Amino acid sequence: MRSLTVAEAEQYYTGKDAAHGFGHVLRVYHLCQEIGQTEGADWCILRLAALLHDVENGLGGSVKREQHHLLSAEFAGALLVQHGWAAPDIEAVQHCIRTHRYRDAEESPLTVEAKVLFDADKLDSIGAIGVARAIAVSVERGLPFYEEPSEQFLCTGKLAKGERHSAYHEYCFKLCHVHERLFTDTARRMAQPRQATMQDFFEQLKREHLQDNRSP
Numbered sequence: 001m002r003s004l005t006v007a008e009a010e011q012y013y014t015g016k017d018a019a020h021g022f023g024h025v026l027r028v029y030h031l032c033q034e035i036g037q038t039e040g041a042d043w044c045i046l047r048l049a050a051l052l053h054d055v056e057n058g059l060g061g062s063v064k065r066e067q068h069h070l071l072s073a074e075f076a077g078a079l080l081v082q083h084g085w086a087a088p089d090i091e092a093v094q095h096c097i098r099t100h101r102y103r104d105a106e107e108s109p110l111t112v113e114a115k116v117l118f119d120a121d122k123l124d125s126i127g128a129i130g131v132a133r134a135i136a137v138s139v140e141r142g143l144p145f146y147e148e149p150s151e152q153f154l155c156t157g158k159l160a161k162g163e164r165h166s167a168y169h170e171y172c173f174k175l176c177h178v179h180e181r182l183f184t185d186t187a188r189r190m191a192q193p194r195q196a197t198m199q200d201f202f203e204q205l206k207r208e209h210l211q212d213n214r215s216p
Contacts, residue, residue, distance in 0.1 A: 002083040009051035018136035020054045031120035038186045046113045049096035052076040073097040119187035122178045127194030134167040146209045171202045
């Protein structure tokens with residue numbers, strides 16, 4: 001059974017996605033190390049899941065975010081078969097990858113390793129880095145970093161006619177709730193300062209926007 005080096009994993013990411021490129025993967029990898037050690041995770045399983053959890057998104061560019069966790073798990077499975085991994089270990093890695101998605105996941109993390117990967121991935125979506133990633137996605141998609149959410153969006157998560165999904169929308173809909181979804185005690189402790197930093201930024205962003213756009 002052969003493992004995968006960090007350098008080998010990097011070749012599977014194109015670097016074109018500002019929010020989900022290999023920089024994100026490395027941050028999740030190191031967060032998994034920190035959380036996994038405290039939570040008693042199997043590092044052999046966890047490190048492979050961390051290195052490959054977004055691989056299909058990095059490879060294709062045309063892969064929809066709604067499918068990336070499933071396609072990445074398939075890619076990881078095929079790769080680990082080539083590396084001589086046993087079927088139970090491959091499934092353990094694939095379970096981690098399949099269950100790391102925040103929105104509309106078909107299954108929930110059941111193992112310690114899957115919970116650690118989920119938490120590490122979500123920690124990278126909040127705090128100062130989370131803010132930077134949210135704004136990067138907005139710029140990449142030609143969307144504003146701030147737009148006042150409609151009442152419909154705040155109540156249902158669905159955009160009103162003509163409404164654009166800004167970085168602030170992402171904060172209201174997802175990012176401000178991420179800390180509530182974490183599984184491990186370690187990640188919940190780590191989330192507290194990140195949550196405060198992110199909340200302060202977006203509240204200040206809203207204040208400045210409202211101030212700068214007052215009627216003359």
